[in-house]
Amino acid sequence: MTAANPHETLEQIAGDYKYGFVTDIESELAPKGLNEDIIRFISDKKGEPAWLLDWRLKAYRHWLKMTEPTWAKVSYPDIDFQDIHYYAAPKRGKDGPKSLDEVDPELLATYEKLGIPLKERGILAGVAVDAVFDSVSVATTFKDKLKEAGVIFSSISEAVKEHPELVKKYLGSVVPYSDNFYATLNSAVFTDGTFVYVPKGVRCPMELSTYFRINEAKTGQFERTLIIAEEGSYVSYLEGCTAPMRDENQLHAAVVELVALDDAEIKYSTVQNWYPGDKQGRGGIYNFVTKRGACRGKRSKISWTQVETGSAITWKYPSCILQGDNSVGEFYSVAVTNNFQQADTGTKMIHIGRNTRSTIVSKGISAGRGQNTYRGLVRMLSGAEGARNHTQCDSLLIGDACGAHTVPYIEVKNPTAQVEHEATTSKISDDQLFYCRQRGLSAEEAVALIVNGFCKDVMLHLPMEFAVEAQKLLGVSLEGSVG
Amino acid sequence: MTVMLEIKNLHTTVGGREILNGVNLTIRAGEVHAIMGPNGSGKSTLSYVLAGRDGYTPTQGSVTFQGRDLLALDPAERAAAGIFLGFQYPVEIPGISTMNFLRTALNAVRKARGEAELSAADFLKLVREKAKTLDMDPEMLKRSVNVGFSGGEKKRNEMLQMAMLQPRLAILDETDSGLDIDALKVVSHGINALRGPERSLLMITHYQRLLDYVVPDVVHVLAKGRIVKTGGKELALELEREGYAPYVGEAA
Ligand SMILES: Nc1ncnc2c1ncn2[C@@H]1O[C@H](COP(=O)(O)OP(=O)(O)OP(=O)(O)O)[C@@H](O)[C@H]1O
């Protein structure tokens, strides 16, 4: 080790997004632009039934009347929705791969490079993976083993074909096609995503995960995830995301719907590492996502855990509708903004049933010129007898040019409901940094350690297989934040 | 005896004020030195300069550690080279267990020294053994670094870190303050355990009682940013009787 010139270190680190490579693969692209023909093209590519095409068109016609939301504390130039390819898929035979052996080796190599080997052994031996590349799912592992347990884990396109009754029943039942600008756009043009169905009384025997990868330039990714947990079932699901480094911004507008019936539990974890843009704020993903879970059943539970380190802009509010009596909603979030990243994220907890409970733990970390906003709504409806919420909202600032903002909305219509909100803002102190460095840690290791300590209450909710990765990611995304 | 640390004509300005103005000090391998001096005389400042804290860069002078230019190294490199600072006010790190912190620090230092990381089992064995000699409850190691620790517990934790890292030169800034009588004995025992022909100690203290247990070879008086008197262990006894009045006058 030699004493590093701080400027040099910063330079090196700026381009340090490990996943910024592009896979050279032949793709089939829809022409740029959005109109009814494009939607028909997508639907046709997927061989969809008429009801789904109708639903898409209904969404599209509704979307034409909508305007982009402006209430979030994020700013970006207007998006030209006609300058995007709404469909991009690696070229392949008509039927798609039947087994992993048939998957294009170039794609397998890509996922290997991303640390997600699509093999049913090795480091992710206990995790089933659905790999979504641009607009389509390219491989799903462990399908047979899951099938034995009765769990359906497939791409949503496949589910539309094989389990149309389930998809028809639940698609749009939590996030209706008319929900909001981006969710409506997604409903019109969604291309793929993951479908999970866990039957009554089944505890899913392994972690399920989807790995999203944007590869093609000038495309948008619009995936849709639908998870249904029948009575007394349990499933833990994780999504990860990366994209190449590009100077232009790319749009990612996903929708996730979760349904938990009586005594069911869904644990949904996200490690979001989309390309955040360079240190001048050029490029990066616009991550405008609608995620919502319905605790329809009594004593059901939905738990969101998210570690958001990537994207130029993050706009997402994973929410719980606590309908069933005694149902439980949880939201554990770490959001990092470095350089010019912006995040406006939080949750909505809608308490409808009696004795419903929700917990919100949000940890925002801002460095560089990053702007980090927690926006959260806790609503206790008149029937929410004895409902409770506890919110803990902590912000950590690194440097003087960044910002942290907390915007809680609380609405209580039942006098027996209780809402608690705590918020803190702190800085990494020079004392802490020096203490760690004196014990042998580099400045960067010291920041990573302190930040991981700050996030501990969230990180311990991540599945073990991913916790270590997520911890490293926190360190990497803050590199260069202290000079 | 070889020279461990050599400070020559060290000047340091902090917050626009010259705090150290011409410190000269030589510590040989195996020696124990004590620095005493009035509040605000620059003792902690000297420890920060030696450990490489940002904002404590010398304006003049040189520091050589085991023949190397210490001032050219960053704090972590100094730690790896064998400098350990026992803090006057140990810092809290919420959310990181003491155990995790110890392991991270030990592995960082071992890596920099070209040694292999310790296995989890070997590490546990070592940390339990060291905690025991310091009379520390292993349960405490599960708690976040120094968070909610009493003053005495924090100081013991500093000694535990020292015992794990096995430094060449330990600078202990008021490690004795805040300790009860029994703890003082335990901590002194821990300090003595580190003594050896290959290691040196620089203890900053206000009280003779630590020096009863860890007997110094050399005692210095630091006043107004300069070493104004150097003597044997009897100098500490003299200071205890007479105070700093004569030296403060002299330095002015
Ligand atoms: N950042 C700073 N800005 C201005 N003055 C400072 C700063 N840091 C330290 N000082 C001053 O430097 C002087 C030396 O402080 P130092 O902490 O080294 O004293 P000390 O000898 O360790 O005292 P004590 O015995 O009380 O621990 C004090 O007068 C202190 O107020």
Ligand SMILES: [Mg+2]
């Ligand atoms: Mg002091």
